[in-house]
Amino acid sequence: MRKIFLVMGCMALGWISGPTVESPAQGKSLSVQDIVDRSNLAAYYEGKDGRAHVNMTITDSQERTRERRFTILRRDNKDGGDQKFYVHFSRPSDVRNMVFMVWKHIGQNDDRWLYLPALDLVKRIAASDKRTSFVGSHFFYEDVSGRNPADDTHELIETTGQYYVLKNTPKNSDEVEFSHYLLWIDKTHFLPMKAEYYDKNAKQYRLVEALKVETIQSHPTVTKAKVTDLNSGGHTVSVFSKIEYDLGIQESIFTERYLRRAPRKWLK
Amino acid sequence: MKRIVLIGCLAALLWSPSESRAEDWRDGLPFNLHGFVEGGFGVRTQNDPNQHHDINYAELRLQLEASKTLESAEFKLRLDLFRDEALHEFNADLREAHVLFTPGDFVDLKIGRQVLTWGTGDLVFLNDLFPKDFQSFFIGREESYLKAPSNSVKSSFYFDFFNLDLVWNPLFNSDRFVNGERLSFFNPFLNRKVGEREELSSREPETWLKDSEIHLRAFKNVNGYELAVYGYYGFFKNPxxxxxxxxxxxxxxxxxxxxxxxxxxxxxxxxxxxxxxxxKNQSGTNPLISNSQFRFLAGYTQELLTDLNIGFQYYLEHRVHHDRFIANLPPGALAQDENRHTLTVRLTQLLLQQNLSLSLFTFYAPSDGDAYLRPIVSYKVSDSWSATLGANIFTGDSQNTFFGQLEDNSNVYTRVRYSY
Known part of the structure; x- marks a missing residue:
């Protein structure tokens, strides 16, 4: 359960929305860096803040399922920059009222905390590896809170009627388990709709998909996402509900005070 | 006061309109209800001449947790009911019964029975003077039982420049320390190990208000670095x-x-x-009262590989007036070192999609020549069921050191829990 923090990864393809409108015609003149930057903002930085209820179903290779239910709060310090996340668990019963909090920093290690209610303990979490399972799901921490675009080199390998297809290669391959990944970015709203991960033998082993996009407060938003482990056949589906942007969540919510005392007003 | 809080909680739980999420058989309850049922069994790995039975942990436990959130306040009640077969008794442990509210934007008040924790150590406590339950910890109950509840008023103040926690316990709460009942220990007064036939009798401060305790913490987060200063005025928490x-x-x-x-x-x-x-012994010359100490802890923890964490700690207890301690020792009494050094290592490996956890926590005190190992394997069979297998292994060169005295209590245990 210590890895609860990985849940954040879900956010990456999850409830965070894309910026509205840019015509596909205009898009053609965009540089690769423009596409990457827009997609990053669309996937992780829509609105100044936001909230979503997340219902995660984890299915293992033998079709046994487990459930994770939590509410996530996000607040941006600035677009494309540092962010704060607050994740409050409601299921399963043994992690009820646990809280995972992250201060995400660009270019340096995040600050992460875990609150264990039975002990009233505020724990600090060491997590240099961002490609670890989030709360036992098939989502990685990085899927959700976002992989720093500067960690990869990007190449536009195809433009279809609907998508830009980017090949992303890590600058430091020792830090990650993939050799590269392909990303399908929707030309209208710039949300990443599909990601395929390839191992060092160029074999695809992992698939991340946006299964449903809805427009919420004029922000196109992924409301259902799925990660499949192609080696084991296990997969996790996340469904996002009660999504709201620009609630005016104060920065003080992301402090020890509200780790020990859940901010009910924002979790509804 | 405990009773008033309890009645308040119950009243709120029973008569306020429901706003809880509907879920399965709890549909219709006017409050949230959760908890678990757990069976646990542990046995000594060797004979202890000071104890009759080899089984020192055998119980069936039901935990009930009821909570209710209103606009103005939150109520919580968490109660354990268990059959303790090792002591042949039915027992209850009220873990929490409190109300939490915010009388002003910058103040939180939590009043009633509660579990409290602060400080930075991992299973090592310096400025956390809230009651611990070492008996539960050493026989194999779940780790959160290391913290015992206290009856407290906790006020938290949040200012721009810093935050302040003030905890007042109207009556002193001691640790649930090893007293011979279930675990044998070294009695320095008798100068030998004792067990259930010679339980430690103790004289606790027991006058309400006069024997109260105050815990203080001022804290601040500076760019992710958590700074805190602490204060405590009360009594030694264990003898x-x-x-x-x-x-x-x-x-x-x-x-x-x-x-x-x-x-x-x-x-x-x-x-x-x-x-x-x-x-009561600032000069350090009274052999019947512990001397003053300086304590120091430094720790570092890191994720070594994916799902493999390692943590190290160095912990020092330094007797301030060691020369006077030695000079005033009663004849025949065993002298202790001026410094007690302890090293701890925690290794945790998560496997099988994080459902299987292997962990080992080791205390090693080179100055005392003793050690304590806590290997634990736990598996989450499903979202509701979990199973745990573990051991508490004490070893030491002499019978009067912190862990060495517990050598005969070394045990293995297992627990199965159903959470609802």
């Missing part, structure tokens, strides 16, 4: 002395300390210091 009748006593104690914690290299580093001011 800090003996009276001439051989009863354990809890002399007056004040503690002052500080800590810092934050990102260091690729992990988390922490440092904590504390001065234990033995108020």
């Amino acid at each position: 800090g002395g003996f009276n001439l009748a051989g009863e354990a006593t809890f002399p007056r104690l004040a503690v002052y300390g500080a800590s810092v914690r934050g990102n260091v290299l690729k992990g988390i580093g922490n440092i904590e210091v504390a001065y234990y001011d033995s108020l």
